[in-house]
Amino acid sequence: MTNILQLKFQTNGKKSNIAIEAGHIYTNENPALEHQVGVALGNLLSDYLALFGAKVEKWLFIDNYNPQFEEKPQDLDITGYISLLSQLGFTPDKIVYEANLVEHAKEIITYLQKNGYASLHHNGKTILHKEKILLYDPGSEKYMCALLDACLYLQKLKQADGCITVLDQQYAAQQKGTLTILKKLGADTTTIFPFFYTASNSKTHSSVDSSNVFANGNGDLSFVQPAIDLLRIVAKLSGSVSIESSLEIEVGEYGI
DSSP, X not given: OOOOEEEEEOSSSOOOEEEEEOOOEETTSOOOHHHHHHHHHHHHHHHHHHHTTOXXXXXXXXXXXXGGGSSSOOOOOHHHHHHHHHHTTOOOSEEEEGGGGHHHHHXXXXXXXXXXXXXEOTTSOEEETGGGEEEEETTTTEEOHHHHHHHHXXXXXXXXXXXXXXXXXXXXXXXXXXXXXXXXXXXXXXGEEEEEEOOXXXXXXXXXXXXXXXXXXXXOOTTOOSOOOHHHHHHHHHSSEEEEESSOOOOOOOOO
């Protein structure tokens, strides 16, 4: 028996605007295999979505904030890295620096506190009550990654109908925290798709470790799927293709 996957393309309709982020890097590291893998996947997704009628905007997120709290020198050649991404086919349409999101993060914490969604934890840190997501550490005067990334997604959602973020698997906990914050802010997380991959010898980043996301050091990561069906993402985000299959495929829910 032959299994058949059919794609039906629409000829009319508004194109969806999709923000694809790939190549995320810290200013105290140098380009490595993990960045190239992320960019390759970002290109693949961009090509698929463009083929199916979506308008794609490529985003690059550079972390120049967390390295301030580490001893390793910040010697990333940013111009050179952007040039490398362009050579690999992922020319950024939008570049965002994490340190520039701090002021917005402050505003979000104020909003969450005023509405009773956040307060001081017994560990002295400001947390989101739902799942005890860490927001701010007054001891180090540091805003946490999950919150800063929520600020980034809010920027994307002002310009895009959907977002795909290509990240190493170690960011799973951080993305869980980010989506939880966004949900509390009223954002539509059903249009946000974290795409995780695993690259050999990836550098470990403590800022996205679960201990720096959840007040209790861990959280339920059941929302994370081992892989995302690319065609299902296209169908969900592009709005220009429907999929029919005789195969029974289970698709996870990526919102919180």
